[in-house]
Amino acid sequence: MGGNTPSRRIRADAERSTARILEAAETVLAEDANASLERIADAAGLARATVHRRFASRTALLDALAEQLSRRYLLGLAEARVETAPPLIALHRLTEIVFDLKLSHRFAVQLSAAITPAVLDGLDLLFARLRDTGAITAVDPAWCRRVYLALLHEVHDLPADSTALASSATGDETEAKVDLLVRTALGALGGSHDATTALSLT
Template structure:
């Protein structure tokens, strides 16, 4: 039994190494072959193929890993138990941290998934209940939110909209989160008479 447990532990460690390497390699070279990922993980190509029979299986695992991180971002931000405006700001910071640290996985199809979208809808509902959001079409509010995340993420660090933060650091993440939050609440919030 001990040998089986050790094999399982080795397999789990190898899978984690492969996923870490894939995130790094594919962020710089999206079309990189599995052999390059195996080299970066310090494993043989056969080991990578045992864990992920196809490139599609590897991409699916990366998407699931990112989905877990989005779920954790909601928990970290206390998005469903805190004052909704503050929760939105903290959630935005966590999402921009993820976007910077997981450049390749961000573009994977299916991310964010249904559970994360459901939690986003709940947060938008809470913002609506607090009067910070007055737009009533849930799907439209979600679409605006997700599109705005991509637009703010795509801004160069030198954009005047970000106020010239130090590129790549926590100041940039906070500046992006503040711009996103301010713009979203301005777009979906109370209308002036």
């Protein structure tokens, strides 16, 4: 029997439609957070009935956006190797990944549901490892994570011509923001001069 059965084709079509809807929703809602499902359907190039079949309500669509971003956060934690990489390197890599996600998921990053307990656990593990290696002195990983996330929001919103970014050696805006966030977070959490110097050598 061939693997391309009608039921598999239907599932594949449904998955493609769902992906198109979520992509369109991310774009449309970033411009207008109150946009209707009908407007999202138009942007996706799909019949409105198709969107309503996939997502019975606006809440269901928002939940799907949050779940999608949560999965990508978890992939980011894995890619940064927060469990095994030298923690300073993992922090820098994770910050790069999160900034990329904030650019590509401008609406979903505002959804608190995307920050699941598994995502929080991954961040807390990283800050515990930073503490254990002496890169920071703050002892509570949850506090460290809250400081980091607050700084992440503030640094992300800096305009490109901000004087806070002027000291970075790189001419790339995103890399300058990554560098600023990591160094500021380390300093705020009691990071030593040796830790920030080590970071500059990575």
